[in-house]
Amino acid sequence: MSGAAIPPDCRLVVFDLDGTLYRQGPVRRAMLRELLLDRGHPGRLARLAILRRFRELREGMAFEHQGDFDDRLFARLAQETGRDEEKLRALVVDWMERRPLRHLRCARVAGASELFEALRRRGIAVGVWSDYPVVKKLAALGLTADFIASALDPLIGALKPDPAGLREVMRAAGTRPDETLMIGDRMSRDGAAAASAGVPFLLLGRRAPSGIPHVPDFHALLPQMEGA
Structure with missing residues (x-):
């Protein structure tokens, strides 16, 4: 875990799905x-x-x-x-x-369900944004989100790193970029989209480029949630 934290003024956390909420391997x-x-x-x-x-x-x-x-x-x-x-x-x-x-359920990233619950207890909305369909995968993972977006949605129609999906989730949630956090597993797609939208980014992974906050799984964020 390197510099990883949920910003204090955060009102919305948007998760990538494939590779972030479950391990693709x-x-x-x-x-x-x-x-x-x-x-x-x-x-x-x-x-x-x-x-x-x-x-x-x-x-x-x-x-x-x-x-x-x-x-x-x-x-x-x-x-x-x-x-x-x-x-x-x-x-x-x-x-x-x-x-x-x-x-999918067996490959769910450790701490995902607990983090979703902890965010909601703090009044932070949960969003999920993917290049692929979202609803059935979330159900298979045993997770629910307050806001979802897919590249296939008519209002989006663009793949990452285009930030259209992230902006649509923020619009639906009524949050500004500085009140939002994006979490994903790919700097070139999730990280680049967040940067284009002016949204802070947290990388899921054991390694990250210098200066990029990252966590190996979601358990690493739970102490902050529990201490809030």
Whole structure:
């Protein structure tokens, strides 16, 4: 823990979801095992290649700064793979949204539930902002948020590091940037978005660039909450 604290005037904490509220490594390993054992169509290796390419294309689109990224993403994926766009959408929903849900609770970051409760006891609202759908993942994690936002929401339509989602959560909560804290696991996306919106940032991770506050998990923040 390095310089990590909830600011004294904080009224809203916005959490990234994937990689912040749960560890992605265990979930991805579980999904890889499941995919390699599944005999569905298309074949195992073809499915794996499609899903990897989907993730690569989506990561790259974060810096294109154009609207309708989801439609453009699947159109490009269909063109590259020669497969039907609607079938590709169904494949992605199945393997990247639906099937991982049962693995999330076991991968939840230590102290997440306790921190959510402690924040609310102090009158601090909890927001969750993700590049992917939020509602079902939060339910699978056993967590609830006061405000949620997804890059797929019509009012947002932009991937991180575009700060549109963070600004929408602040608008809904009625908070200013100096009353808000963003917590995420990626400096290049979560940290950059927070900086663009003028919001303080806390990195979840064991290491961080010099001068960046960070914590290895959420238990590290609980003593401050309990002593408030």
